Amino acid sequence: MTPELLTRILRNRADRRACVLATRLPDGTPVLLEDHDFGFRPAGSETVPAALLAEATSLAAAGRSGTTTLEGADWFLHLHAPPPRLLIVGAVHIAQVLAPFAAGLGMLPVVIDPRTALATPERFPGVALRHEWPDDALRALRPDRHTAVVVLTHDSKLDDPALTEALNGPAFYVGALGSRRTHAKRRDRLHAAGLSDRALDRLRGPVGLAIGAIGAEEIALSIAAEIVATRRGSPLATRSES
Amino acid sequence: MTALDPAPPPADPLLLAADWQRAGLGVALATVTETWGSSPRPAGSLMVVATDGRIAGSVSGGCVESAVAEAALQALQDRRPRLLGFGITDEDAWSVGLACGGSIKVLVQPIATGPAGAVGVA
Numbered sequence: 001m002t003p004e005l006l007t008r009i010l011r012n013r014a015d016r017r018a019c020v021l022a023t024r025l026p027d028g029t030p031v032l033l034e035d036h037d038f039g040f041r042p043a044g045s046e047t048v049p050a051a052l053l054a055e056a057t058s059l060a061a062a063g064r065s066g067t068t069t070l071e072g073a074d075w076f077l078h079l080h081a082p083p084p085r086l087l088i089v090g091a092v093h094i095a096q097v098l099a100p101f102a103a104g105l106g107m108l109p110v111v112i113d114p115r116t117a118l119a120t121p122e123r124f125p126g127v128a129l130r131h132e133w134p135d136d137a138l139r140a141l142r143p144d145r146h147t148a149v150v151v152l153t154h155d156s157k158l159d160d161p162a163l164t165e166a167l168n169g170p171a172f173y174v175g176a177l178g179s180r181r182t183h184a185k186r187r188d189r190l191h192a193a194g195l196s197d198r199a200l201d202r203l204r205g206p207v208g209l210a211i212g213a214i215g216a217e218e219i220a221l222s223i224a225a226e227i228v229a230t231r232r233g234s235p236l237a238t239r240s241e242s
Numbered sequence: 243m244t245a246l247d248p249a250p251p252p253a254d255p256l257l258l259a260a261d262w263q264r265a266g267l268g269v270a271l272a273t274v275t276e277t278w279g280s281s282p283r284p285a286g287s288l289m290v291v292a293t294d295g296r297i298a299g300s301v302s303g304g305c306v307e308s309a310v311a312e313a314a315l316q317a318l319q320d321r322r323p324r325l326l327g328f329g330i331t332d333e334d335a336w337s338v339g340l341a342c343g344g345s346i347k348v349l350v351q352p353i354a355t356g357p358a359g360a361v362g363v364a
Contacts, residue, residue, distance in 0.1 A: 001271055001351045006260055013256075025275075028323040028351065028361045065286030067276050076275040076349060078286055080256075 005032055008043060009080050016082040016144055020056040022048070025067075025074040035060065052077075062233050082146050083108050084172075084231065089134045089162045090152035091119035094177070097220035098150070099127045105224060112137040112162070113153070134162035138169075148173035148227045150207060154182075156189065163190060167199040173230045175204035175223060182206075209236060255299030259290040263353060268293040270314035270352045274301050278329070281344030293318055301348050302328070313350050323351035324362040 005021065012019040012034060020033040020040060032043040033056045040056040042048055055068045056077055065079045086102040088095045091113035099109040103126075110128045113119040119129045130137045134151070143149055149166040150173075151159040159176060166174045167190070176186060183205035190200060208222030209229065229237035259269045274287040282303035289299040289307065291314035301310055306328045313326055329345020349361070 001353050002355050003263055003353055004355075006256070006263070006353055010256060010260055023349065023351075025325065025349070025361050028359055064284070065273075065275075067285070076273070078273055 001030055005030055008032055013080055013082050016146065018060050018079065018081045018146070019043075020060060021078045021080065022052055022056065023076045023078070025076055063231055082144075085110060085141075085143075085147045086227065087112060087138065087141060087143060087147060087149045087166075087171075088152060089113070089137075089150070089158060090154075090177075091115065091123065091129070092152050092154075093216040094152050094220050094223070096123055097217050098152075098223055099124060101220055101224045102227075103127075105228065107148070107227075110141065114158070134158050135165045138162055138165040143169045143171040145170045145172055147171045148175075148230075150175040150177070150223055150227075152177045154178065156186070160186070160189060160193070163203065164193060164195060167195055167202060173204065173227050174202055175207035175226065177207050177219075178205055180206055204230075204239070255288045255290045258298045259353065262290070262292045262296065267296075268318040268352065270317050270350055272301055272310045272314055272348050272350045274346050275325070275349045276347040277344060278346075279344035281346045283346075289314075291315065291318075302346060306346070306348070310348055310350065314352075317350050317352045321352050321354055322359050322362055323349065325349050327363075 009019055009021060009032065018035045022031045022033055031046050031048055033040040033053065034043050040053045049070050051070050052075060059066050059077055059079055063081060065077060067074055067076050083106060085108045088098060088109060088111045091111050095111050099111055102109040110130060111119055111124050112130045112134050114131055114133050116131055119131055143166055149171050151162050153159050154177060163174065163176060176183065178186060186205065187200055204226060208219060209226045211222045213219045213222040226237060259271060262269050270291050272289045272291065274283055274285050277285055283301055287301050289297065289301045289310060291297050291311050297311055300307060310326065313324060317324060326348045327345065
């Protein structure tokens with residue numbers, strides 16, 4: 001590990017791009033693999049086995065680091081992913097519980113609500129707050145593949161533009177609060193507004209894992225659990241009904 | 243934390259490693275490369291150690307950190323990486339084993355210019 005590699009890893013992270021430091025264990029040779037949207041590539045001019053790039057891609061997708069054996073040598077692949085963000089639309093009671101849950105899970109929560117009476121530092125101590133309209137805020141924050149978006153306002157004026165913006169981007173999780181009926185109506189509205197079935201199939205609603213949640217605290221827990229399950233590729237994140 | 247831009251989590255080991263290095267200290271990284279059983283920290287967990295004894299991050303629940311720090315200080319002296327194994331199957335299980343019954347491998351490497359050199363296995 002050289003100082004230059006360390007600097008480069010930190011630069012990737014500041015740009016919110018994942019990178020994988022691959023270390024060939026017998027001789028300690030490091031190769032930095034950078035994420036170029038269409039796959040991982042060495043940062044320098046090294047040639048590396050194609051299987052190493054494939055392994056980096058699959059580990060990055062699963063959000064894990066790991067060891068693999070290639071051409072008779074052990075490699076350690078260290079994933080440096082940017083901290084995941086959770087963009088919460090709606091400074092409601094569930095958001096007050098969900099934001100600290102997210103922070104405790106190592107995510108960076110941001111609460112978005114133009115209703116300044118709700119999105120206050122008193123209600124959300126230590127949480128980043130934005131008072132723009134949700135779609136403007138989402139355009140500014142640019143959800144990436146390490147970002148989850150959840151809308152909680154129950155107000156289609158606020159929820160729908162945010163969902164349109166989020167579902168057209170690469171966020172790894174997009175969820176919306178509401179009953180099965182609300183969810184069906186919301187799908188119809190968004191479909192009429194031009195979102196494809198494929199984009200809408202990514203929308204998680206009713207939001208959260210089915211843990212029989214009652215009240216804001218338990219609903220927040222079910223949402224946090226579904227975000228973790230999605231991020232880690234757990235079978236729990238697969239919905240049979242959609 | 244400002245309203246516009248959420249701050250990164252505090253005391254990020256890798257950021258500290260860069261800071262300490264810029265301040266002129268030797269710095270070694272210790273990274274969990276593999277885990278078996280119920281080890282408390284996953285592969286990729288990171289601890290950084292500076293020549294003045296400063297430590298940030300962790301590789302276990304606190305069971306093996308002092309042994310890893312010792313190895314890191316040695317790595318800073320001889321400028322060679324090493325791969326350490328800890329767990330109940332090790333001879334030193336009773337001194338620095340993992341209370342949880344799992345086992346881990348930890349790669350310790352100095353941050354230094356030039357080729358890394360062969361990884362010693364302990």
